[in-house]
Amino acid sequence: MEKNIKKTTPKAAEQNKTLSKPRIFFGILFLVTSVVGTLSFISYLMNWKADQSQAGNMLDKTINSSNIFGKIGDWLGNLFIFDSIGVAAFLVAFLFFVFGMMILKKNYFKPWKTIGHSLFFICWLPILMGAITQGEGVLSGVYGFQIMDFLNSVIGFAGLWTVILVSIGLYFILEFNLRPSSIKSKLNNLNDNTVGRIKGMMPRSAENFDADDDLEALPNEENQNITVSETAVKQTSVINEIETIKTPNQTSFEQDDQKIAVSLNPIPTAPVIAPSIDDIDFKVEVAKTIDIVDESDRKSQELVDKHGYYDHKLELGKFQMPTIDLLRDYGNEEISVNKDELEENKNKIVGLLKNFNVGIAEIKATIGPTVTLYEIVPEAGIRVASIKKLQDDIALNLSALGIRIIAPMPGKGTIGIEVPRKNPSMVSMRSVIASQKFQNSDMDLPVVFGKTISNEIFMADLAKMPHLLMAGATGQGKSVGINAILTSLLYKKHPSELKFVMVDPKKVELSLYSKIERHYLAKLPDGEDAIITDTHKVINTLNSLCIEMDQRYDLLKNAFCKNIKEYNKKFTERKLNPENGHRYLPYIVLVVDEFADLIMTAGKEVELPIARLAQLARAVGIHLIVATQRPSVNVITGMIKANFPARAAFRVISSVDSRTILDSPGADQLIGKGDMLYFNGNEIMRLQCAFVDTPEVEKIADYIGEQKGYASAYMLPEYKVDETTTTVGAFDPNEKDVLFEDAARILVSTQQGSTSMLQRQLKLGYNRAGRIMDQLEASGVVGGFNGAKAREVLISDLNSLEQFLEELRK
Numbered sequence: 092m093e094k095n096i097k098k099t100t101p102k103a104a105e106q107n108k109t110l111s112k113p114r115i116f117f118g119i120l121f122l123v124t125s126v127v128g129t130l131s132f133i134s135y136l137m138n139w140k141a142d143q144s145q146a147g148n149m150l151d152k153t154i155n156s157s158n159i160f161g162k163i164g165d166w167l168g169n170l171f172i173f174d175s176i177g178v179a180a181f182l183v184a185f186l187f188f189v190f191g192m193m194i195l196k197k198n199y200f201k202p203w204k205t206i207g208h209s210l211f212f213i214c215w216l217p218i219l220m221g222a223i224t225q226g227e228g229v230l231s232g233v234y235g236f237q238i239m240d241f242l243n244s245v246i247g248f249a250g251l252w253t254v255i256l257v258s259i260g261l262y263f264i265l266e267f268n269l270r271p272s273s274i275k276s277k278l279n280n281l282n283d284n285t286v287g288r289i290k291g292m293m294p295r296s297a298e299n300f301d302a303d304d305d306l307e308a309l310p311n312e313e314n315q316n317i318t319v320s321e322t323a324v325k326q327t328s329v330i331n332e333i334e335t336i337k338t339p340n341q342t343s344f345e346q347d348d349q350k351i352a353v354s355l356n357p358i359p360t361a362p363v364i365a366p367s368i369d370d371i372d373f374k375v376e377v378a379k380t381i382d383i384v385d386e387s388d389r390k391s392q393e394l395v396d397k398h399g400y401y402d403h404k405l406e407l408g409k410f411q412m413p414t415i416d417l418l419r420d421y422g423n424e425e426i427s428v429n430k431d432e433l434e435e436n437k438n439k440i441v442g443l444l445k446n447f448n449v450g451i452a453e454i455k456a457t458i459g460p461t462v463t464l465y466e467i468v469p470e471a472g473i474r475v476a477s478i479k480k481l482q483d484d485i486a487l488n489l490s491a492l493g494i495r496i497i498a499p500m501p502g503k504g505t506i507g508i509e510v511p512r513k514n515p516s517m518v519s520m521r522s523v524i525a526s527q528k529f530q531n532s533d534m535d536l537p538v539v540f541g542k543t544i545s546n547e548i549f550m551a552d553l554a555k556m557p558h559l560l561m562a563g564a565t566g567q568g569k570s571v572g573i574n575a576i577l578t579s580l581l582y583k584k585h586p587s588e589l590k591f592v593m594v595d596p597k598k599v600e601l602s603l604y605s606k607i608e609r610h611y612l613a614k615l616p617d618g619e620d621a622i623i624t625d626t627h628k629v630i631n632t633l634n635s636l637c638i639e640m641d642q643r644y645d646l647l648k649n650a651f652c653k654n655i656k657e658y659n660k661k662f663t664e665r666k667l668n669p670e671n672g673h674r675y676l677p678y679i680v681l682v683v684d685e686f687a688d689l690i691m692t693a694g695k696e697v698e699l700p701i702a703r704l705a706q707l708a709r710a711v712g713i714h715l716i717v718a719t720q721r722p723s724v725n726v727i728t729g730m731i732k733a734n735f736p737a738r739a740a741f742r743v744i745s746s747v748d749s750r751t752i753l754d755s756p757g758a759d760q761l762i763g764k765g766d767m768l769y770f771n772g773n774e775i776m777r778l779q780c781a782f783v784d785t786p787e788v789e790k791i792a793d794y795i796g797e798q799k800g801y802a803s804a805y806m807l808p809e810y811k812v813d814e815t816t817t818t819v820g821a822f823d824p825n826e827k828d829v830l831f832e833d834a835a836r837i838l839v840s841t842q843q844g845s846t847s848m849l850q851r852q853l854k855l856g857y858n859r860a861g862r863i864m865d866q867l868e869a870s871g872v873v874g875g876f877n878g879a880k881a882r883e884v885l886i887s888d889l890n891s892l893e894q895f896l897e898e899l900r901k
């Protein structure tokens with residue numbers, strides 16, 4: 092008890108502190124009015140007959156009122172009880188009490204429910220009282236009597252009671268959600284309880300209780316107090332028995348030379364008179380869900396009430412998303428059906444398969460933008476593998492590039508043969524962006540790639556991919572593909588929701604996007620250009636992204652969120668305090684166009700952070716799109732591949748490249764110009780990538796760039812290169828590689844500072860050769876990194892080199 096008081100007092104004090112003075116005043120006023128009203132009404136009910144004739148004569152001193160609140164009490168009673176609603180006046184006083192409590196913020200009542208119920212009874216009770224008293228007395232008040240009288244005259248006595256009973260019946264049904272089944276079960280419960288109780292009250296029958304005779308003498312529960320009367324004990328023979336069956340819970344007292352046995356437990360009647368199962372009172376209650384509103388939730392709710400939800404778009408509130416008309420309309424994109432071509436291909440396929448003894452039961456053609464899919468159902472007994480083997484023969488026969496055989500078609504029970512159309516139709520970016528599917532999409536990072544071979548618009552969520560690896564030989568549509576992805580995102584995401592980190596070693600592919608730097612790009616604090624073209628700067632940016640990732644994970648951890656979506660939702664609901672470092676987190680998409688270039692020049696230094704980001708960054712909203720022309724195994728290493736489940740392949744040169752990117756052949760059979768295969772981790776789909784031309788991208792970038800942007804690009808965390816860990820510039824002769832001198836001789840004799848030459852001549856791996864090259868640079872044998880060109884060799888001949896090495900050895 093004491094504990095409770097201690098606990099509640101400070102809380103109450105704290106609540107009082109937060110109440111404003113007018114609130115306290117009005118709250119107390121309502122409570123006092125309620126008490127005065129109640130007492131006045133009670134007093135009025137007791138004295139109304141005597142006082143009624145003089146009610147209202149407030150100022151006449153000669154008149155005395157019997158009401159405890161004098162004439163005021165009398166007047167109140169007369170007004171509320173006699174002239175209005177009879178005993179229901181007490182409900183008015185009760186409502187005052189409820190309002191008082193609400194004003195004082197004591198939420199003991201559910202306000203609207205309580206008011207609703209009270210109003211119902213304020214209307215209903217006077218009529219009931221009217222019907223019972225037939226207008227005699229004051230219990231119904233004038234209102235109750237009048238309504239009762241009116242109803243009586245209109246619908247008669249029986250009708251009046253029907254109205255009263257039906258209305259209260261309806262009230263209970265609606266209020267307590269009573270259904271026949273629930274009433275029945277409640278009645279059963281009631282029945283069982285009552286029977287149980289009655290049974291309990293009845294004297295126990297002889298057959299149930301064989302030991303009754305003995306037990307009659309047993310003290311009842313009240314006698315089990317430690318102060319046991321001696322006489323009672325003397326009378327009981329049972330006590331003596333109990334004494335002999337000592338249990339650990341028994342205590343013996345010596346009192347007046349009389350040995351008394353007292354059981355601290357209730358007398359062990361249970362084994363003797365165990366109640367039957369039916370007698371046990373069994374109540375079932377469904378636990379109520381209690382809304383636990385903790386302090387922080389309350390504060391955030393207050394903030395939301397005051398300022399509304401946090402609006403991340405507010406700073407660029409007037410930002411207009413790009414309009415469809417910025418994209419070029421390429422005219423009619425309807426697929427034209429060339430019946431002759433279809434018929435010709437069909438005949439060729441059937442004929443050829445027949446020549447190889449493959450019978451066909453059925454053939455069906457589906458025309459897509461670039462390819463027509465012929466689905467065949469082979470006759471029973473034909474092996475699928477035997478058709479697959481015929482791919483080259485079919486291609487030869489149809490004299491067409493890009494034939495792909497899908498045997499069997501997943502989930503269809505057919506074999507598919509994709510044959511490119513003679514006049515493919517183009518899929519414009521405008522048509523896919525304007526589609527309902529894209530416009531109504533609720534994906535987090537919607538990317539519309541283009542159309543499937545059955546001419547459906549194909550979309551995927553980059554947030555779910557969660558990273559995309561793209562490959563394709565030069566000129567096959569990879570850059571258009573990247574632009575299509577970026578365009579989709581720009582059409583759907585506000586600058587506050589999305590930032591790009593762009594790496595473009597080719598320097599020309601992504602430069603268009605520099606115009607949207609202050610809206611959509613992210614860069615290092617000391618980075619001059621937001622679009623990174625220097626491979627060495629990429630390393631810093633990637634490491635900085637890793638720091639951003641770690642920081643975001645810390646924020647998520649502190650906010651108890653599993654992913655960026657939950658986190659941003661909490662932040663929007665003002666549940667996270669910006670003073671604790673919390674901020675709205677935009678998605679970050681890292682786009683690398685020409686990954687091979689990075690790997691060739693920076694190797695592990697690039698591969699490691701990319702793999703780390705790919706492994707971990709999805710939950711914190713960092714997604715990677717990595718594209719390469721050369722999908723060879725030393726570029727797309729196992730580590731990279733394992734972390735990029737989604738792959739997009741444009742036409743590649745060889746089936747080996749196709750296997751590297753997709754783990755299966757097929758990309759080498761594509762026809763180019765945006766014809767692509769998309770692998771989502773489960774199945775491979777053939778798509779025609781949407782076409783977006785450079786001028787269109789330029790228009791979009793201009794449209795965005797001309798609008799008000801942020802003060803600068805989104806700043807990534809600063810990344811400081813730890814000088815001590817870099818080999819360049821910190822040459823330690825004692826730690827030089829054993830092949831250092833040999834390498835120096837090769838470079839000086841050939842006058843070529845090339846790492847790959849070291850690799851070849853010394854039969855080294857790329858990493859070791861790179862390390863030696865760094866040591867040679869640090870020691871001053873070769874110059875610094877020179878982009879695509881070989882490094883400059885700073886020692887002109889072998890003699891000078893030997894002297895130099897001699898010096899180093901000292």
Ligand SMILES: Nc1ncnc2c1ncn2[C@@H]1O[C@H](COP(=O)(O)OP(=O)(O)OP(=O)(O)O)[C@@H](O)[C@H]1O
Pocket residue numbers: 517518563564565566567568569570571572720764765766779780781782783
């Ligand atoms: N989806 C497409 N629909 C129609 N034509 C396309 C499509 N994609 C690419 N093309 C055609 O292919 C050409 C080359 O495309 P793109 O510039 O994307 O190639 P790339 O693979 O990026 O080449 P590189 O790697 O050399 O930059 C385009 O100029 C265009 O004519």
